[in-house]
Amino acid sequence: MTLHRYSIGVDLGGTNLRVAAYHQHSTDGGQLTEIVSLPTRVGDGPHTVADDMSAAIVGLLDKYGRNEKLAGVGLGTPGPLELPEGILRNPPNLPGFDRFNLKQAIEQRVGAPVVIESDANLAALAEFVLGSGKSYGVRSLCMLTLGTGVGNGIILDGKIWNGNNGMGGEAGHNTVDPDGEVCPCGSRGCLELYASATGVRRMAEQARALDQDDAEIEAESPMLTARHVADSALAGDSRALKVFDRVGTVLGIGLGALVNTLNLPLYVIGGGMSAAWELFAPRMMEELRMRSYVYRLTAPTEEESRARSPRKTHVVRAELGSDAGILGACLLPFMQS
Amino acid sequence: MTLHRYSIGVDLGGTNLRVAAYHQHSTDGGQLTEIVSLPTRVGDGPHTVADDMSAAIVGLLDKYGRNEKLAGVGLGTPGPLELPEGILRNPPNLPGFDRFNLKQAIEQRVGAPVVIESDANLAALAEFVLGSGKSYGVRSLCMLTLGTGVGNGIILDGKIWNGNNGMGGEAGHNTVDPDGEVCPCGSRGCLELYASATGVRRMAEQARALDQDDAEIEAESPMLTARHVADSALAGDSRALKVFDRVGTVLGIGLGALVNTLNLPLYVIGGGMSAAWELFAPRMMEELRMRSYVYRLTAPTEEESRARSPRKTHVVRAELGSDAGILGACLLPFMQS
Structure with missing residues (x-):
């Protein structure tokens, strides 16, 4: 019996935070099966945002993780972003996040591997794979x-x-x-x-x-x-x-x-x-x-x-619309394997 | 008994045409052992230039080819150049060469594989490998x-x-x-x-x-x-x-x-x-x-x-001087293998 493969994608914006589950049918096909949308509580600092994000991720992991195989968690954030470390560098849309290691913060909270990228790179990835x-x-x-x-x-x-x-x-x-x-x-x-x-x-x-x-x-x-x-x-x-x-x-x-x-x-x-x-x-x-x-x-x-x-x-x-960013976040874990 | 490896490099300029032999000591070391310099007879058309170039190449092949193993012939030309075909596209410094397939012309004349690149790319390659x-x-x-x-x-x-x-x-x-x-x-x-x-x-x-x-x-x-x-x-x-x-x-x-x-x-x-x-x-x-x-x-x-x-x-x-272009042409055949 083969388990279905799925991934979790996160689109961190200055206003909204979206967390999605994505199910892959083939290397260039699949669909968003669920999207959770929350306000980004930027004013409460990066740790609060990381807590909110992690709670939503864990919710989806609990829901899908039993019967399906997780490819990983992909995380899109406004840049600039230092890689491979995953450290934000003075992002204009996320004041107070300078030098915050978002990748590490989420990995510690959810206990799953996190891959991080700038949101514009993820839109390009989605357009590349699916658009x-x-x-x-x-x-x-x-x-x-x-x-x-x-x-x-x-x-x-x-x-x-x-x-x-x-x-x-x-x-x-x-x-x-x-x-x-x-x-x-x-x-x-x-x-x-x-x-x-x-x-x-x-x-x-x-x-x-x-x-x-x-x-x-x-x-x-x-x-x-x-x-x-x-x-x-x-x-x-x-x-x-x-x-x-x-x-x-x-x-x-x-x-x-x-x-x-x-x-x-x-x-x-x-x-x-x-x-x-x-x-x-x-x-x-x-x-x-x-x-x-x-x-x-x-x-x-x-x-x-x-x-x-x-x-x-x-x-x-572009062929994809406003979901390009979160789709790219969902695709990212599949690109690593 | 291992034969020494060598290559032939050509630097085709609008005024001068230089053909060199290069002997490799290691992947990032070697030296130009001989340089032949000729005027580029642009006015006589691409076939004349190809003849001149080929005669100089064959001269070096005859000299070194007996005791040493040829890695190939690298050819640098002013751009734009269409690859992988090796066709010149209206090069401002080589009037009359538009759509001339230089790679093919030289391969036919010298009977050895020719790799072609624009001269600025070859200067970058030389600076990358040796500079x-x-x-x-x-x-x-x-x-x-x-x-x-x-x-x-x-x-x-x-x-x-x-x-x-x-x-x-x-x-x-x-x-x-x-x-x-x-x-x-x-x-x-x-x-x-x-x-x-x-x-x-x-x-x-x-x-x-x-x-x-x-x-x-x-x-x-x-x-x-x-x-x-x-x-x-x-x-x-x-x-x-x-x-x-x-x-x-x-x-x-x-x-x-x-x-x-x-x-x-x-x-x-x-x-x-x-x-x-x-x-x-x-x-x-x-x-x-x-x-x-x-x-x-x-x-x-x-x-x-x-x-x-x-x-x-x-x-x-740059660390390399005016020989960067021809050095890059000589290095090119080694990059293919």
Whole structure:
């Protein structure tokens, strides 16, 4: 009798904490069978968050562990993250967590092996195993997750590229405008400042493109505001269209460097902001074509694009939605074995 | 009786063609035992160049092949190069060579297996096996070769990163100034436009920093002019100093993106322009520190720098000189076996 294999995945966000059980059918197929969602009690410190997380994990382990074989616990966290140690390094979305060893804290509490990764790397892993990576049959890809920030994950030859310290794939902070806006990261003109929902909101405010007063904007989340700007753009508002034009331009510049440097077969744009694909993608592709001769030499024709030709460079919208991060966390334990 | 192992390496440049024999003592030791240098007869077309190259290779094969075991022939060429096919793709320094299959042409003429790579990748390989990569004991590095252009080669986990089409490692054409000068590659503001000898020459002309008339500059090679500008800078000329300040700034921006994206333990600056290291490196390191929080989180202290700490990000001057390219060509056949 063979036991079914399952894993537990955790998606630790600055606001919500989600813990899921995932059942694998095949190496590239499976499903989330249960998701537990909790608030992240950041203000109460990392140990409280670790307690909450562990209680939810243990609940799922108790439920499924009797009849099924655990592949492991995968944990996604906002970066930067130092690997293989599993130590958080001053994560902007988790104040008070600097130098906290999350991997160790959870392993001690749940008594099971924990594998940890940055959330953007896990979104890329999920997209690689279950999304566009599977559709295109590639061994490598680079993903940009456009959310409140711009996350980045790179898969090379079937594995997450962690680099020397676990900090590979932070292209959201590559410079796209050397004299641009100041970034909380300490630099200026980072991709994230323009290609994120936060960036769209700021640029819209700067352009006063919205038909509502500033106080109202201030009270809303960046993602909601980005949606308003997208609606205005779709309705033909020229200032809102200009904002997404800027999003496309900086993405083209950023992708150009990634294509020149890595020459991968697949670049994937995901995250909540990718819903505005039609508004920024044409400008993005035009800018990419100008910025990267490697792209021009390897760009697919329309037919090669449809045929997903393996020797061409494809730039596509992510296939997985907002569950990419937690799916990646669930897949992670299976990648180790 | 064991035969000594040797290889033949070719460095195909736009002006000169060099063919060398290399004898290996150990996996990371050996020496160039003979170098044949010829003019590259670019104007007579690719078949003439292939004939010249093959005659020199056959000469060395005849000389060493009797008593020694050939590991193979390694061939370095200006890019872009399509791999694994070995087809040149519109190389700016080899007009008339577009779509020429150089690997096949040489294999047919010399009757031995030929491995082909872009010259910047081979400089990185040599630096990895015999230079700073060996000194630092790393498995991965990224090298920028500052010559008349800016070449780039990336070694990941002990192997040249070719990417999907053999065009990985073209970071010399990453954008460092989106609205900058127009580049022959079709983009604007590429790193190569500022961090190369050609860039230094152009910037110096623009600043009229040299105490000689324009006609004289025009007649000189970029590398020679870059040396004049460096001499002026060393003598305290403020306009020449400003040129190297710009070189340092754009290198910091370019390296910042490479560090954020790849998080490698070692970044190497080589090529003729690296002789001006003291003139651009302080500004480069300052800019890199500002541009990349991954660098700031992993930057070595002075002591860690001296100790070459493996978990830190080191940025160093290349250890090998102008023979890096041909040494890399000679090493290439040994990497395949």
